[in-house]
Amino acid sequence: MALLVLKFGGTSVADIDRIRHAARHVKREVDAGHKVAVIVSAMAGTTDQLVSWTKEVSTTPDRSEYDAIVSTGEQITAGLLALVLQGLGVGARSWVGWQIPIATNTAHGSARITSVDTTALNEFFKTGSAAIVAGFQGIADNDRVTTLGRGGSDTSAVAIAAALKARRCDIYTDVDGVYTTDPRIVSKAQKLTRISYEEMLEMASLGAKVLQTRSVELAMVHGVRLQVRSSFDDPEADQGDGITQRPGTLVCDEEEIVEQQVVSGIAYSKDEAKVTLTRVADKPGIAAAIFGPLAHSDINVDMIVQNVSDDGRFTDVTFTVPMSDLERALGVLESCKTEITYEKLSGTSDVVKISVIGIGMRSHAGVAAKMFQVLAEKGINILAITTSEIKVSILIDAAYAELAIRTLHTAYDLDEV
């Protein structure tokens, strides 16, 4: 008998039919004799309605009231799932953040979990019933309801799994696992059986949307084994303990991964924009003059390239910012033209960042070299590069995105055979 945490996201509890389906997954694990905590998101339509009401009454809603309103969505799903389970003969009750309690800081809308008290849950598990927990929410010191921000229910699930020392945290979603790259772009993309936390973290932060970055970080820190799997599978085709006929992807410590590939996956992000300043005076303090005001305006700068001109007196500076911040970044730089002294300012969102990720890179030289070589053979120009211990990211023209991803997928032997 193990303790399992199951998490069902928005598409997995989108309506009553989906909630019924999710309940059968829960029932299977309870019937197998496990202690089960289930973390649920809100039904998609409910959140839309709640958000639309808050927008109707306020353009910049007070975050604490916003949280009080939108957190009800998960509360409703938790209650409904508990009722469905009871109807299936499975003992169940719903829990909301303050009842457990899940303590957070007071950063409404993007609160961080500070602790999860397991006393009440552990006492409850003695009844043999399933605990259905409203995800995405917690309670601050001042007794007000907080929400955790985008993908918060993943974070709730991992935090609860860590606190309960669960054997595993199963993330039920609308895809059946983590793939070597986006299967919509590369039909030969393969589902990974296992992937390390570090790789998953890079995948998540570089554009793969399966798991939220924060939840993977938290899982890594606490050693919570995550399984990404599809809620659309037939629940009864599986055995208990999440041993599935069509296994998902296990996100775990790299030591659990026997055969480590050099490259595990290729991620991409279209949410990038490129900014270029030409003929900037190449003098000390110029980086501060450019990036200081951007930081001051809360604009994150990612890749930076600087080309020194022939005579050494001027330089071209290129960098990326989130696409949504492009207009604002251009405005900031326009207003600092006198301080920076550049000739021309230009920006485009017609770029894509492609990242090759793999823990195996640490011990294998030449991953970046191969990347440059195969892309050059296809005539793809690299606009910027950043590397870390386990990833190489490049910026290219958006028009070449699919070609580049397919080329790299083949080059690193990721194609399904």
Place this chain on the structure above:
Amino acid sequence: MALLVLKFGGTSVADIDRIRHAARHVKREVDAGHKVAVIVSAMAGTTDQLVSWTKEVSTTPDRSEYDAIVSTGEQITAGLLALVLQGLGVGARSWVGWQIPIATNTAHGSARITSVDTTALNEFFKTGSAAIVAGFQGIADNDRVTTLGRGGSDTSAVAIAAALKARRCDIYTDVDGVYTTDPRIVSKAQKLTRISYEEMLEMASLGAKVLQTRSVELAMVHGVRLQVRSSFDDPEADQGDGITQRPGTLVCDEEEIVEQQVVSGIAYSKDEAKVTLTRVADKPGIAAAIFGPLAHSDINVDMIVQNVSDDGRFTDVTFTVPMSDLERALGVLESCKTEITYEKLSGTSDVVKISVIGIGMRSHAGVAAKMFQVLAEKGINILAITTSEIKVSILIDAAYAELAIRTLHTAYDLDEV
């Protein structure tokens, strides 16, 4: 500077526009310098949706889960009203039952408030902001959310007003006060300026739907002055402290009512059904044989009439039950036919109960006599009668309901001149 409690029911917060309108009533009182606690119901459509979901997943939903789900409706309204007020420049925050806390027993779906802790609210009022409280809900000893049942938000409002020792509790609703009788039936019905708790209690329990019986009881016990008024009035046409251009009805202690009428109002209820047993053996223990099994089945019996037959050996027994219990009552009596030994069992819901109410009756004889006389003059047959210190109720054929109400309204000098 006073402390006022304002309560807005379902029709007064039915949608965002109505919430905006309610907010202007609140703003007026805050601007007048008062400490204000606002109790809100759920938006009508929200509750319907929540109830429909619970029905979809369960025919007999676990009451604690049902409460967890439906209580979110008031939570949403409270948050939205707080946001609207903030947009109007009025400090406001939402509160839910557990945050105050409003303690109740564990009778989910019809919980009773056991105490309201005012510490946090009183501390909060020092900020000069309005407290927007989700009505209809509380928290039980086991930290689970409870709901108070039908009209629960009225009860929440009165309980909070009592705990805060509020100057008054204003019940904003879709009618502008309490009338001598239903204006849809008697066009000359008059709005009462004041009415005593006792009379209001009889009105409420005898069919007038303006206030819920429990909230009036609670107001009477704690001496909370209630004002029933319309949320549809123009908020800015009023002065602060609820002094309105079109005053509502004040429900208060009879000592506050200077000119007491003999009869204050006429209530009616169509939710009655009549059951008749003919030729029942007139012997000791027969009442127990009839009413014991009904009580055992949780069927409330109201008016009872027994006619002894000429020879003294048999009797006819007539009584009323709630219309919704008629079929069940007939079934119970059918199954006890051998024990009771009656000849014929019949039931009809084609009856109406009409009640004449007034504290002045205590000192004025002849109220009942006048009733029987004027109804006899119109050829209206009285099927059953019950009386109390301040009311006389009769049961008549439903077809005569309007005629009887109009006749009595005129007979007791209630018509507007």
